[in-house]
Amino acid sequence: MSAKRRLRQGWLLLQFLLIACFSQAEELVCSQNGDLENPQLVKDGDVMLGGLFSFHNNWKEREETYTDKPLPLQCTSLNFREFQLAQAMLFAIEEINNSSDLLPGISLGYKIYDTCGFNARSVKVALALLNNYENVSAPSKECGRPAQVQAIMGEASSSPSTAIATVIGPFFIPMISHFATCACLSDKSKYPSFLRTIPSDYYQSRALAQLVRHFGWTWVGAVRTNDDYGNSGMATFTEAAQHLGICLEYSMSFFRTDPADKIQKIINIIKASTSKVIVAFLSQADMDVIIHEFSSHNLTGYQWVGTEAWIFDFQTAAGDRNHILDGAVGLSIPKAHVSGLQEFILNVEPLFSSNNDLFTEFWETLFGCTFKRSYSVEIKTQCTGQEDLTGVENTFTDMSLMPIFNNMYKGVYAVAHALHNILSCNQTCDSNAQLHPLTILQQIKEIYFKTKEGDEVYFNANGDPAAKYEIINWQRRDNGPVEFAVVGLYDASLAGDRQMDVQIESIIWAQNSLMMPVSVCSEKCPPGTRKVLQKGKPICCYDCLHCAEGEISNSTDSVTCVRCPLDSWSNENRDACIKKETEFLSYKEIMGSLLTVASLFGTCMTVVVAVIFVTYRNTPLVRANNSELSFLLLFSLKLCFLCSLTFIGQPSDWSCMLRHTSFGITFVLCISCVLGKTIVVLMAFKATLPGRNVMKWFGPTQQRVSVLGFTLIQVIICILWLSISPPFPSKNFEGFKDKIILECALGSAVGFWAVLGYIGFLAVLCFICAFLARKLPDNFNEAKFITFSMLIFCAVWITFIPAYVSSPGKFSVAVEIFAILASSFGLLFCIFIPKCYVMLIKPEKNTKKNMMGKGALK
Numbered sequence: 001m002s003a004k005r006r007l008r009q010g011w012l013l014l015q016f017l018l019i020a021c022f023s024q025a026e027e028l029v030c031s032q033n034g035d036l037e038n039p040q041l042v043k044d045g046d047v048m049l050g051g052l053f054s055f056h057n058n059w060k061e062r063e064e065t066y067t068d069k070p071l072p073l074q075c076t077s078l079n080f081r082e083f084q085l086a087q088a089m090l091f092a093i094e095e096i097n098n099s100s101d102l103l104p105g106i107s108l109g110y111k112i113y114d115t116c117g118f119n120a121r122s123v124k125v126a127l128a129l130l131n132n133y134e135n136v137s138a139p140s141k142e143c144g145r146p147a148q149v150q151a152i153m154g155e156a157s158s159s160p161s162t163a164i165a166t167v168i169g170p171f172f173i174p175m176i177s178h179f180a181t182c183a184c185l186s187d188k189s190k191y192p193s194f195l196r197t198i199p200s201d202y203y204q205s206r207a208l209a210q211l212v213r214h215f216g217w218t219w220v221g222a223v224r225t226n227d228d229y230g231n232s233g234m235a236t237f238t239e240a241a242q243h244l245g246i247c248l249e250y251s252m253s254f255f256r257t258d259p260a261d262k263i264q265k266i267i268n269i270i271k272a273s274t275s276k277v278i279v280a281f282l283s284q285a286d287m288d289v290i291i292h293e294f295s296s297h298n299l300t301g302y303q304w305v306g307t308e309a310w311i312f313d314f315q316t317a318a319g320d321r322n323h324i325l326d327g328a329v330g331l332s333i334p335k336a337h338v339s340g341l342q343e344f345i346l347n348v349e350p351l352f353s354s355n356n357d358l359f360t361e362f363w364e365t366l367f368g369c370t371f372k373r374s375y376s377v378e379i380k381t382q383c384t385g386q387e388d389l390t391g392v393e394n395t396f397t398d399m400s401l402m403p404i405f406n407n408m409y410k411g412v413y414a415v416a417h418a419l420h421n422i423l424s425c426n427q428t429c430d431s432n433a434q435l436h437p438l439t440i441l442q443q444i445k446e447i448y449f450k451t452k453e454g455d456e457v458y459f460n461a462n463g464d465p466a467a468k469y470e471i472i473n474w475q476r477r478d479n480g481p482v483e484f485a486v487v488g489l490y491d492a493s494l495a496g497d498r499q500m501d502v503q504i505e506s507i508i509w510a511q512n513s514l515m516m517p518v519s520v521c522s523e524k525c526p527p528g529t530r531k532v533l534q535k536g537k538p539i540c541c542y543d544c545l546h547c548a549e550g551e552i553s554n555s556t557d558s559v560t561c562v563r564c565p566l567d568s569w570s571n572e573n574r575d576a577c578i579k580k581e582t583e584f585l586s587y588k589e590i591m592g593s594l595l596t597v598a599s600l601f602g603t604c605m606t607v608v609v610a611v612i613f614v615t616y617r618n619t620p621l622v623r624a625n626n627s628e629l630s631f632l633l634l635f636s637l638k639l640c641f642l643c644s645l646t647f648i649g650q651p652s653d654w655s656c657m658l659r660h661t662s663f664g665i666t667f668v669l670c671i672s673c674v675l676g677k678t679i680v681v682l683m684a685f686k687a688t689l690p691g692r693n694v695m696k697w698f699g700p701t702q703q704r705v706s707v708l709g710f711t712l713i714q715v716i717i718c719i720l721w722l723s724i725s726p727p728f729p730s731k732n733f734e735g736f737k738d739k740i741i742l743e744c745a746l747g748s749a750v751g752f753w754a755v756l757g758y759i760g761f762l763a764v765l766c767f768i769c770a771f772l773a774r775k776l777p778d779n780f781n782e783a784k785f786i787t788f789s790m791l792i793f794c795a796v797w798i799t800f801i802p803a804y805v806s807s808p809g810k811f812s813v814a815v816e817i818f819a820i821l822a823s824s825f826g827l828l829f830c831i832f833i834p835k836c837y838v839m840l841i842k843p844e845k846n847t848k849k850n851m852m853g854k855g856a857l858k
Contacts (some may be wrong), residue, residue, distance in 0.1 A: 037113065037128045040358050041351075045097075045109025047419060047435070049412070050129035051089050052154035052164070053082040055114040055358060057285055058257075075116035078365050080396035081284075081315070082156070085178065086112055087345040088405040089153055092412035094344075102413075103420050111149060115160060116356060119183040122160035123167050126152065128175060150440055151415045152410065158182035158229035158282065165191040172438040174413060178407035181308070187464035193441050195463035197407040201229070203467035203476040203492045204307060204331055205236035208279060209569070210500055211329070211471065211490075212305060213244040217277045218540045219521040220246060220305075221270060223290065224281040226253040233281045233307065247521060247540035249275045255291045263677065266718050267293055270302075276510075276520040279305045284313050303510045303517045311428060311472050314398040326476050327510035331469040331490065336406035337453060342399050346389050363387070366396055400484065410457045418443035424753070430839060467492035471500075475508045483485045503602030527554050527575035530561045547574040550737060567731070569738045579779055582731075584742040585648050585810040585817075592648050595817050602641035602824055603632035609832045610634045616839045620848040629703060633673035634832070639666040640824040645819045651729035652829040660727055661718040663820060664755035668714035670827065671762040671793075677831075678769040678786050679706075721751030732809070741809040756797075763793050785830050792826030 040055065056075035064070055093108045099693045113125035155161045161180035168175060169192045176195045177185075183202035185194050212220060222237070224230035230253060243406035250273060252266045270278070280287065287310040294300075297624045304325050311330030320326075348366065351359045364370050369383040374650040389397060399405075405781060421443050423429035448458040459465060471488030481687035509517055525531050530553055534541045547553055547561035552570045564570055568577035586592045613630060616622050622630070641665050646659035680703065725748035732741035746752045767790035800819040805813045838845050 037125055039111040039128075040114050040356050041090075041110065041112035043093075043109045045107040046431070047103075047106060048109045048111060048149045049093065049415065050088075050126075050149035050152040050154075051086060051110055051112035052115050052125060052129075052152060053086050053112060053162075054079055054117040054156065055082050055086075055362075057082075059116050059118055073116060073118060073121055075118075078362060079117075080366070080394065080686055081401065083351070083362060083396060084345050084401070084405060085156065085408050087351075088341060088408040088413055090350075091338075091344040092409045092416075093339075096412070096416045102416055103423070103425055104428055106419070106423065106431070108416065115155065117157070117160075119160045119163045121164050122155060126164045126168060130168065130171060145668075149173070150419070150435055153178070153411055153415075155180060157227070158185065158232070159227040161185060161194070162191070162228050165194040169193050172441050172678055174415065174437065174441045176444070176446050177410040178411055179309075179404055180229070182228045183236055184228060186464055188462060190505070193437075194754055195411075195414075195444060195459055196334060197410045197457070197465055198308075198404075199467035199469070199492075200462070200464045201233040201307075201775045202236060204469065205233050205281075206240040207331055207467075207492070207500070208305060208307070209237055209240035209244055209246060209468055209491045211331070211502070212241065212277065212279065214500060214502055215504075215516060217303075217517075217519040218246050219249060219272055219275045219519050220277040220279055221249050221275045222251040222274055222281070223270075224251070224253045224264065224277045225283050225286045226255045226258075226370070227283075229283065229309070230281045230286075235277065237281065241632055245540070247538040249273050249521075249538075254286070254289075256286045263293055267297055267299070271297070272300065273468075274521070275277040275519050276301070276517050277303045277305060280310070281307055283311060284310045287313075287316050287549065290320055291316070291320050291322075293322050296325045298322075300324060301511055303519065304328035304330075308332050308469070311474075312400055312403075312484055314400040315395045315452050317474065317484075320482070323476065325474055326482075326512060327508055328474040329487070329507065331473055331483070333403035333407070334468055334470050334489075335486075336403045336455070338402070338406055338409050339452070341405060341409065345399075345405070346397065348389065366394070367392070390565070406455070410451060410455065413449070413451060414444055414447055414457055414459075415440070417447045417449050421447070432514060443838075452569045467788070471502055473507050476512070481556045524556050525553075525558065526556060527552075527556070527558070528573045529553060531557060531559050549688065552577055566733045567740060580733075580738060580740045582740045582742055583736070583809055584650050585813045586650070587648055591814055595814065595821070596645065596648060598821050599641050599644045599817075602821060602828065603638050606638040606641060606828060608632055609828065609836060610638075612836050613832075616846070619839065619846045621835055621838055621846045629673050629677050629707070630832075632707065633670060633677070633827075636666055636670035636673055637824055640670055640820060644820045647813050647817050647820075651742050651744045653728060655662065656727040656729050659744065660746075660752065660755065661722065664718055664759065665711065665714050665761050666818075667823075668762060669711045670824075671759060672710035674786055674789070674827065674831070675710070675762060675766040675769065676703045676707050678766055679703075710762060714755065717751070717754050717758060721748055722753070724748055725751065727752075735808045739809070743809070743813070760794075760797060763790060763797070766790050767794060785834055789827045791829035793823045796826065 041051070047219055048814055056077055057079040058073040058075070058077040060076060062071065062074075089110070089112070093110060093392065096102050097107050111129060113128065115122040115125060115142050127454050129152060130150065152164070152168070153176055155164060155177060156179040158180045159182075161177050162173070162182065162185060165185065172193050174193050174195060176197065178197055180196055181201040182202060183200050183205070184199050185196065186202065213719055216410060220241075222234060224234040234251060234253075238251065241248065250269050252269060254263055254266060280290070281288065285650050287306075300323065302324075304327075306325075306328055308331055311328065312332040317325070347843055348363070351362065360371060364380075364383060365387070366389075367387040369381045369387065371383045371385075373382075418440055419435070420429070422435065423431070423433050445463065448456070450456055457465070467490075467654065469490040470486045471490060473485045473487045475483045475485045477483065485506065485508075487504075487506045488500065488760070490500050492499060504516065507516075508514065521538065521541040522534075522543070525542070527547055529544040531542040532545050533539060550570055551561035551563050553561050554575050561574070564577035567580055569580050570576075571578050585595075587596055611632065613622055613627070613634065617627055639662070643659070643662040646655055646662060650657065727744045727747045730743060730745040732743055735741045767787065770784075770786040794817050800815065803815045803821075804812050
């Protein structure tokens with residue numbers, strides 16, 4: 001199989017070589033196919049320029065049978081604007097030909113075609129400009145002859161420009177457009193020979209998005225022409241709008257030749273919309289269709305935002321009889337003036353003298369007359385060819401598009417300056433120099449010059465000029481004509497924050513309102529709230545939710561709430577963090593004052609009891625109850641009352657260490673004394689029994705040693721606690737959400753509970769001893785009072801633990817102080833008050849006989 005395939009391939013190759021050899025033996029012939037296309041305006045010159053203009057902007061549709069040769073395109077609807085542009089091109093050529101400084105001795109000629117606004121015809125006549133288009137046969141060497149024009153001026157629209165630029169790009173024939181703004185044309189890989197004297201929509205679309213955002217409109221509708229200009233421009237606008245937080249409620253496209261039902265659908269969508277701003281990326285012809293439809297449905301009150309295609313167009317303004325577009329804002333090419341151009345444009349006799357049927361039609365439409373005798377119902381005056389434009393007011397006499405005419409003027413001069421450099425012109429030009437399209441194209445890209453009016457002309461790497469726009473506002477006063485007021489400037493060459501300068505106070509909005517319209521899907525979320533997107537809707541549609549407690553948003557339209565720092569809390573409006581109130585048990589507040597008074601009162605009572613005991617120190621009652629331990633107990637009780645004061649006030653390093661250690665040591669000293677007294681009572685009772693001499697084992701020395709020993713253990717525990725992990729002042733942020741609790745952290749919880757545990761151990765031991773001595777004779781029984789005091793002490797500190805743990809903030813400190821005072825008062829009242837009562841109220845019982853008489857056992 002492989003051998004047969006190789007044999008077949010060899011045979012095919014041999015056939016190909018034979019055909020190629022025989023073909024070389026014959027002369028190739030270049031022949032014209034199709035109908036000739038004759039230019040509408042032509043003038044010979046040393047160097048020829050081409051011009052493409054839509055003198056008609058519509059055509060008659062035909063149904064082709066594909067059995068007969070199609071008839072030539074029948075163009076309709078004269079477009080006076082294109083005649084003005086053609087005049088601007090002729091003016092520039094005439095001015096250059098009459099100049100002795102630019103291209104001296106070289107005349108520029110032109111060939112101008114009517115494209116009828118039809119893309120296919122635009123490509124056809126563009127190819128006609130590249131070829132001699134003669135219906136003759138010629139030798140093959142003539143097939144490679146140079147193009148008959150060195151550059152092409154036009155087209156005005158983006159769609160035909162992209163078609164033409166695609167076709168002529170491989171030949172590097174420069175094409176300079178004065179009004180094609182599609183950003184796609186900046187792609188030099190697709191359109192290498194395209195240049196323009198009007199800024200790209202890349203800048204205009206972004207400028208429009210910035211303009212819309214500048215006015216605070218985030219919810220807008222969009223309508224565009226369904227061609228390269230509208231689709232590309234709107235795509236760039238949509239991308240820029242999304243980055244700026246602008247949402248499109250709808251974005252629709254149409255073309256002026258679309259059926260009525262499609263346009264009606266667009267009207268219905270606009271009626272049902274909630275946005276009040278419409279961004280119109282439309283050509284002037286399509287804008288006229290929209291105005292007609294809006295007028296038919298009486299749709300007014302919309303704020304229009306427009307592009308340079310229609311925002312500065314007198315014809316569009318004249319057609320807006322129902323004030324649909326009043327208050328419109330948009331971007332326009334900066335105003336320009338070219339001396340002598342207006343007079344040249346209005347001199348129409350040279351056009352008429354061209355003897356072309358097109359300009360006969362132009363003359364009849366311009367002056368409303370006819371050269372032929374009219375038998376129609378509408379009687380027209382007879383044209384004489386001598387009519388004067390004086391007093392005529394129509395689109396042709398309107399010079400509002402002078403900036404666009406200036407673009408055409410600058411384009412012709414750009415070609416002339418490039419030719420001037422290529423031909424090495426000084427006093428004269430080198431007429432023998434070869435003009436190659438690529439050389440001309442490269443020269444045009446590199447030129448820099450100023451027009452006679454001082455305008456700078458140059459192109460960037462994409463063949464685009466610098467982007468500068470005026471911001472235009474349609475202002476109609478007293479039902480008069482529309483005034484195109486300049487209310488701002490946009491310069492893309494400046495820094496981002498300086499590119500746009502708008503005088504908002506000078507703008508008159510839709511329906512002649514002085515108040516800027518509002519067009520948002522949702523109102524702005526005020527500070528203190530955050531945005532939450534509505535399900536299934538664009539990001540511009542949202543609900544505003546209040547920030548949670550402890551969180552704030554201090555800006556409008558915040559997407560998140562920020563949590564306040566630990567030492568701060570949100571205010572009532574949730575738009576600012578305020579410092580949290582610090583809280584601690586203070587002497588100035590009622591609770592702190594009451595506890596202070598109670599502490600001092602307990603101290604004073606202890607001193608009073610001590611004075612009484614000192615006064616009655618020699619009485620049997622005091623002597624019988626171990627006066628030394630009693631005075632030591634009173635001293636320790638006074639310290640217990642005073643140590644509670646260290647718990648009041650703002651915590652500090654010293655106060656935190658002092659309050660717990662002083663509390664622990666003084667209470668151990670107190671309980672040790674009580675325990676010593678209890679043991680003394682027991683020993684004294686045992687000593688009265690026959691054969692017992694136990695007091696020698698627990699005399700005064702042993703009592704002092706026991707108190708010292710019990711206290712020393714607590715001192716050691718406190719020293720270890722302070723050495724390893726002492727208490728320290730801290731801020732508690734968790735107890736209260738809007739307050740900071742200043743408190744003493746335990747440092748070591750083990751140390752704290754060891755101190756309390758040791759106190760509890762001694763208290764329980766003391767209670768047990770007192771309980772064992774509860775049945776001693778009444779006159780000698782101090783153990784009964786100690787039992788009651790220990791019951792109170794233990795009850796207080798047992799209830800203290802859950803109360804302390806569950807109490808928040810400063811109340812936990814108050815609970816601890818209360819426990820200290822309650823237990824101290826319990827000891828003071830139960831042990832010493834009964835004795836004071838006897839000494840002061842019942843002194844007859846304070847005798848040795850009374851103390852010993854009733855003491856015998858039964």
